[in-house]
Amino acid sequence: MSENITAPDILRCAYMEIVVTDLAASRKFYVDTLGLVVTKETEDRIYLRTFEEFIHHNLVLTKGPEAAVAAFSFRVRSPEDLDRAEEFYRARGCEVRRNRDGYVDGIGDSVRVQDPLGFPYEFFHEVEHVERLAWAYDIHIPGALVRLDHFNQITPDVPTAVGYMTDLGFRTTEDIRDSEGTVYAAWMRRKPTVHDTAMTGGDGPRMHHIAFATHEKHNIIAICDKLGALRESDRIERGPGRHGVSNAYYLYLRDPDGHRVEIYTQDYYTGDPDNPVVSWDVHDNQRRDWWGTPVVPSWYRDGSRVLDLDGNLVPLVERTDASELEETIGADGFSYTRAEEGEESMPEWKQGEYKLGHSL
Amino acid sequence: MSENITAPDILRCAYMEIVVTDLAASRKFYVDTLGLVVTKETEDRIYLRTFEEFIHHNLVLTKGPEAAVAAFSFRVRSPEDLDRAEEFYRARGCEVRRNRDGYVDGIGDSVRVQDPLGFPYEFFHEVEHVERLAWAYDIHIPGALVRLDHFNQITPDVPTAVGYMTDLGFRTTEDIRDSEGTVYAAWMRRKPTVHDTAMTGGDGPRMHHIAFATHEKHNIIAICDKLGALRESDRIERGPGRHGVSNAYYLYLRDPDGHRVEIYTQDYYTGDPDNPVVSWDVHDNQRRDWWGTPVVPSWYRDGSRVLDLDGNLVPLVERTDASELEETIGADGFSYTRAEEGEESMPEWKQGEYKLGHSL
Amino acid sequence: MSENITAPDILRCAYMEIVVTDLAASRKFYVDTLGLVVTKETEDRIYLRTFEEFIHHNLVLTKGPEAAVAAFSFRVRSPEDLDRAEEFYRARGCEVRRNRDGYVDGIGDSVRVQDPLGFPYEFFHEVEHVERLAWAYDIHIPGALVRLDHFNQITPDVPTAVGYMTDLGFRTTEDIRDSEGTVYAAWMRRKPTVHDTAMTGGDGPRMHHIAFATHEKHNIIAICDKLGALRESDRIERGPGRHGVSNAYYLYLRDPDGHRVEIYTQDYYTGDPDNPVVSWDVHDNQRRDWWGTPVVPSWYRDGSRVLDLDGNLVPLVERTDASELEETIGADGFSYTRAEEGEESMPEWKQGEYKLGHSL
């Protein structure tokens, strides 16, 4: 069916529109604490960008009754790619809409779809340019966010998701598997970084996180230090740490509605077509954190619901494949530091807490 | 009794002698992984120093049948301070010994005592000078350890320990207390940093950790990254994170015998006599980690036994005061992020794990 | 002529082959000091790569009688792009050669041309994969070079060079101009960084530099510190500093043959087709160094000769357009810090040295 359909030429993940229940509280978090730059504010929306961005925004906060994600938006290379996007999704029987004036300010002609996985995807090319504040060091803060790096989505069937995204022109850079062939997560890119979005196994469709990049590791530490000074350290869910997957240094925060935000720096170039795919064993204790720090269960469990094109919550489909949480933390789950030693590779003094630190 | 006795003028914590059961395994950890500089090696001892040190060593690894600490060693200002040390401890009824040739290589005339808390303390002035490798950037590694920063000792009765150490000339810079007046830990200094040693409440005498300093935070991250690459990430017990107490960025490792090593950077100047003491509430969730990261129970629980002057393990005395572990993690324990909100200041999505992440 | 010729789809600058006169001295510099990873060594060649690279090499040192550049090599997307490269250059009347076995080890089918500007350009797709050492933190050094970032070429007529490179599929991201329209330098990219190569005005064809990336700024400082410790600080020609153009933090070194090597970190994403071009005024004192540090004249003056396909030095063509060196440093040259104040914007206490510091 899709073989003679050309996928739109996607440049990169460009922005996410999230619904927040308290615009003032969200503004305090994203603007006052994280220091995202306000491009525009209306009564019910705030448009934010990173310091190195030249398009109108990387994040739209829309006031609404229930926290959710309204759009995962990708920029395409040319206006014609919007026609290709329409065709691509119509061929898959998806709900497709188009708005020549854009769904939000600053963006022109746009296509919004509810994709085969249930996610609200948007594609656009036309966009208002704004000042790239890369050189504006007089207004940078210690934890300056300089780029939107990627999205991360929760979906019950990762191989199906990977197949669809590959048709859409994405390439897998890394994944997590087990020896039975179950895929727990996959990282997929258009721009030559480790990902523009990742597919994480779980009940979905849900949004796992949106990630912004800093230049250096100390910038991420500065964000934590500031949260401590503000007595908002409980916004920190996981990290900072070093990912195994992606090799990036990371931090996960939760915004006032519980939306998860990652701060991320220093993955690697992946732009060659034969870029080697890195597969991690789900039991490798260093896959999610290179230093073996246990992953807090909420990180596996929680996610943001997504909206359909009419603004209603998309119903969840349960994951039936094995769960990474259960495989590694649950009653029969285990992890190892050294594959050849298996589960016993945890040191004696750590074994007690290690399992307990993981338990629900 | 002690009022007309002058305490020795202690310059700083200078080195620790630890007993290790497998010298080759310890060498791999301290030399190959952490990159401490070997000043000298004999059949049963390895003398190690940091890159900016000019005295013979900051750590002595002595091969022995059981992991323990043989000496917490402090350098004094002058040879005469050794006589003062002898007098100071004899007046307290302690076992005192003196060796004009030093107990280990590189050190001259030395006094060793078993102090009122049961710890083997050493004092010396004469020491062999070695090359200060501060400028030897051709041999520095990404995680370069540049100074010995402090010791940390476990003792059942912190106020008693503080009183004794104050007599010895130490000053408290920070402590952890509760509203009933129980003291859980105190940080005490001679050189003008936050501490040369800390007194941590628990069954003692035991050694909690020895801490080395790096210049910057990325140096500590580099140590974790290297441990990951070596598949020894299970040496990481806690951190990296930002301390509340001391404001330093930290990491705790466990050596092959379970001895705890801290890597530490960026506390503050404390040298004025009226330097303000910072007291932390034991229930303040940011006291031990400014970012609110839960403290792994082993960090509270485990410690290294210490030897008396004849090389026998000193018996443990149980702590009878309230335990920080129980107060903050145990069945009735609690922590808060915002004092005015009390225990409820943990966000709903975190409450479940938070308690569980703490439980034994 | 070229309108119906499709340019090869170039992925990125991939490696440079340079001729060095003393292989042992060059090995000492590139391997022992800079820490590039040796993929392979033969009697007269050393193949080097960066820590995050997965193709066989990023730099080939070839022993020869005279220091020069033998190839600026770019990787193309597919084998078919080699045919396109052949056609592209033949249509321009260039000398074109092809070697199905590659001109150096590790590389397969290759096209080498002497391009319209006189440079030896190479294109290849097939390449031997090697281990990506991104996670091998146990062998990383404080100044770890993680990627090949870009080339920089000296050519007398920058607009002509930009036109040709645009035909070849490159896009300009930044340039230096004056109010009369003279172009002094242009930065051009395939991968979405500021450049894969830059065209710098001067007598050419010559190679200005090859640039490797580090993750953070302290990595670059570590390289300088190491050179100081080795008493080779005279390898440092310029920097470290912050570029105006590209916004990257930089350092320029000279290898034992005088070939210039840049170490570079933290430019910005440029992958959108409408990425804004940044034009700098040649008199803006912050264009070459954002901090206004004077550029040492050798940096403008010196460059490496390049070889034709038979291994002979390509004759130099003189630049006839205005020279950046003369415009900003020479007898009538000037720079300003604040455009509206013009030349007077240098503070009184600095004016004397500033001009003198620039003079030849």
Add this chain to the structure above:
Amino acid sequence: MSENITAPDILRCAYMEIVVTDLAASRKFYVDTLGLVVTKETEDRIYLRTFEEFIHHNLVLTKGPEAAVAAFSFRVRSPEDLDRAEEFYRARGCEVRRNRDGYVDGIGDSVRVQDPLGFPYEFFHEVEHVERLAWAYDIHIPGALVRLDHFNQITPDVPTAVGYMTDLGFRTTEDIRDSEGTVYAAWMRRKPTVHDTAMTGGDGPRMHHIAFATHEKHNIIAICDKLGALRESDRIERGPGRHGVSNAYYLYLRDPDGHRVEIYTQDYYTGDPDNPVVSWDVHDNQRRDWWGTPVVPSWYRDGSRVLDLDGNLVPLVERTDASELEETIGADGFSYTRAEEGEESMPEWKQGEYKLGHSL
């Protein structure tokens, strides 16, 4: 004469009072750009402190008709040390004054003297405590200044100055000499860093600079980046670079009146009485900058005049010993990178500029 006089027990350099001609311009520089914390402002004075300070101020800007230094102020251990200071200086025939209410706000009982070298020195113990903002990461900036580190003074006869300062209780940590025994500069400390003040040879008494510390090297880079963004890069006089002497990473700025400010990080512990003194050869090209970067002549030449206790400029005494500027940069001056190679150790490509880059 002085042998039975006890010097005051000086804790550390505490603050400098400088006279500025335009308080608003100075406020813009020290507060808006460098981010020093305002403790208090009056019509003609601004009191500033660093983020980790708990005493009232580290810098006082006093409005006056001519740029100068009104006081180099040191804190002493106890109130009695003020009597010792009076006696110490009276015994040397110096003008000595005492003000029980302090000469500036926030400071109590104070002694001000015109010292044997002509400098206005102040000593105090009583001081108002203010909040130590070490943990206030919500208001820290990328270039956060955390401590006052040291002063630097210009005096014609360095050995005489060292003798006097040694009597005052200071110890030399490093110096610059030549093989004839001429001393060009000496670094002297009370607190255990490389210095509380340095004595630099030249026409004096003048103030060379005041230095503030940051935690990490990137903080210093951030100050330069901000100055570039503000188009005030011409405030940067020298650096950033790595000192040979002190091993610190440094930057020198000039304030609106030309007063020189150093930003400084990461020297080493010097608190042991036998701390090895490091002597540098005046011809060693890495002594002032470990990377061999030429020192701009203004840095040797310029300094701030100092005031006597009546507020008049102290007349200058010319240096008669050899000048470091002339020895290393002047007509017969030279430097080497490798001692055994002498002047020839500069590479051929660099020799021309190197001498010229140094010339006046």
